Amino acid sequence: xxxxxxxxxxxxxxxxxxxxxxxxxxxxxxxxxxxxxxxxxxxxxxxxxxxxxxxxxxxxxxxxxxxxxxxxxxxxxxxxxxxxxxxxxxxxxxxxxxxxxxxxxxxxxxxxxxxxxxxxxxxxxxxxxxxxxxxxxxxxxxxxxxxxxxxxxxxxxxxxxxxxxxxxxxxxxxxxxxxxxxxxxxxxxxxxxxxxxxxxxxxxxxxxxxxxxxxxxxxxxxxxxxxxxxxxxxxxxxxxxxxxxxxxxxxxxxxxxxxxxxxxxxxxxxxxxxxxxxxxxxxxxxxxxxxxxxxxxxxxxxxxxxx
Amino acid sequence: xxxxxxxxxxxxxxxxxxxxxxxxxxxxxxxxxxxxxxxxxxxxxxxxxxxxxxxxxxxxxxxxxxxxxxxxxxxxxxxxxxxxxxxxxxxxxxxxxxxxxxxxxxxxxxxxxxxxxxxxxxxxxxxxxxxxxxxxxxxxxxxxxxxxxxxxxxxxxxxxxxxxxxxxxxxxxxxxxxxxxxxxxxxxxxxxxxxxxxxxxxxxxxxxxxxxxxxxxxxxxxxxxxxxxxxxxxxxxxxxxxxxxxxx
Numbered sequence: 001x002x003x004x005x006x007x008x009x010x011x012x013x014x015x016x017x018x019x020x021x022x023x024x025x026x027x028x029x030x031x032x033x034x035x036x037x038x039x040x041x042x043x044x045x046x047x048x049x050x051x052x053x054x055x056x057x058x059x060x061x062x063x064x065x066x067x068x069x070x071x072x073x074x075x076x077x078x079x080x081x082x083x084x085x086x087x088x089x090x091x092x093x094x095x096x097x098x099x100x101x102x103x104x105x106x107x108x109x110x111x112x113x114x115x116x117x118x119x120x121x122x123x124x125x126x127x128x129x130x131x132x133x134x135x136x137x138x139x140x141x142x143x144x145x146x147x148x149x150x151x152x153x154x155x156x157x158x159x160x161x162x163x164x165x166x167x168x169x170x171x172x173x174x175x176x177x178x179x180x181x182x183x184x185x186x187x188x189x190x191x192x193x194x195x196x197x198x199x200x201x202x203x204x205x206x207x208x209x210x211x212x213x214x215x216x217x218x219x220x221x222x223x224x225x226x227x228x229x230x231x232x233x234x235x236x237x238x239x240x241x242x243x244x245x246x247x248x249x250x251x252x253x254x255x256x257x258x259x260x261x262x263x264x265x266x267x268x269x270x271x272x273x274x275x276x277x278x279x280x281x282x283x284x285x286x287x288x289x290x291x292x293x294x295x296x297x298x299x300x301x302x303x304x305x306x307x
Numbered sequence: 308x309x310x311x312x313x314x315x316x317x318x319x320x321x322x323x324x325x326x327x328x329x330x331x332x333x334x335x336x337x338x339x340x341x342x343x344x345x346x347x348x349x350x351x352x353x354x355x356x357x358x359x360x361x362x363x364x365x366x367x368x369x370x371x372x373x374x375x376x377x378x379x380x381x382x383x384x385x386x387x388x389x390x391x392x393x394x395x396x397x398x399x400x401x402x403x404x405x406x407x408x409x410x411x412x413x414x415x416x417x418x419x420x421x422x423x424x425x426x427x428x429x430x431x432x433x434x435x436x437x438x439x440x441x442x443x444x445x446x447x448x449x450x451x452x453x454x455x456x457x458x459x460x461x462x463x464x465x466x467x468x469x470x471x472x473x474x475x476x477x478x479x480x481x482x483x484x485x486x487x488x489x490x491x492x493x494x495x496x497x498x499x500x501x502x503x504x505x506x507x508x509x510x511x512x513x514x515x516x517x518x519x520x521x522x523x524x525x526x527x528x529x530x531x532x533x534x535x536x537x538x539x540x541x542x543x544x545x546x547x548x549x550x551x552x553x554x555x
Contacts, residue, residue, distance in 0.1 A: 073313065091330070104396045
């Protein structure tokens, strides 16, 4: 079966900087795939090449089996996209923006009308459909933007930081819509800084650092692969000093609200050590819990080159 | 290439430009008011024959109006953050360029037709070769809309800066192209410089179509305008491709 997105040796150079270095991956149809990486890692350059905004120096991208470099128009017809800087036209109304994008994808007048009404209703913008987008809040503009990206029911939907800087309501509306699109069969590719969002949404994540893939796996499998980065989270009654716990098996200690997080490769030894110190210092333990590595822990380790 | 898809992209881009940029103030200031003021400043208070200078005025208006949309679009879209989204649509760079040129040319065609009709109806001026006039209107508007697009492809994302650059290029052209000084009266180095300007051939062709003195055979005027259009389109594609990501 043809993959939704097939990327082989994708490379992009800006002068002396190798922004994307022979990146290859395959995304199955119906998958939610996340691209993660620190700022400047090459995520946006990668997604710009996947969406035909930027031409790669080398390598190939197939969208539903169509070569994006050789047949860009046909390949782009298969995809919807919310670029990183992907504003909609502020001098047009929400409805006019949707109509314009529908025309690009060759939808008939009836299809443009019915899809626009449907999307405006789903996104809670029915009563503002004829207002200029320049009068909208950032969250409302982003909702129009996502509506524009899916008006033609694309087979593959690319989202570059779709919920960045949005309020909780707009974020939830967009996440729900992305899940709905996926349930209807669309493949979703998203970049995000929000690791928890990627963790909740994505079936697989690809972590990019310095233009190269450092890991590509399901979040749960990644966690299992890096079980050495575990933690013990403890709440004390009263103040404690982090220096009390500087013993073997605890690699890092950090305060997380009213709790302390002890990173360790051996939770059993760490707990024994923490309890012993607490007894010596007469610090009362209120709660104690062992935690597997979060996706964020793995992300930090991988992008620091610590593993 | 999928031609229907390509053609649809060109028309939708042009439609988008017409909906958005025909309403922008710089288009009216640089495209309409400026040539009108220039002509009034030149003509009023002097005993000049309007029929002699009208083709030049028509050419100047056509030149300014058709080249006023192009410099605005790309920098405006880069600044507003809509350019990246446009690139992700089923369009190619050529689609965007031709769509923008079409929008600029149609604006110029509308205004220059209105000016020509005004001259014929109210000033009693005559057109001796309607076919040539129509051909020059189409080619001239396409040519200078392409010049406008070329100016916008330089990579800036501030519309006012690009408009300033475009004025810097456009103003000298109107003074060396036979609008205020008839081509037949030019000689030596001035004439050589005039022959380098594509606007010269529009002025000359319009003179021929309206029964005034022309220097070249009209086919030369048409051919030079056609070649200039092709040159501007290819140059725009090359420059815009190089500056595509600037300002995004």
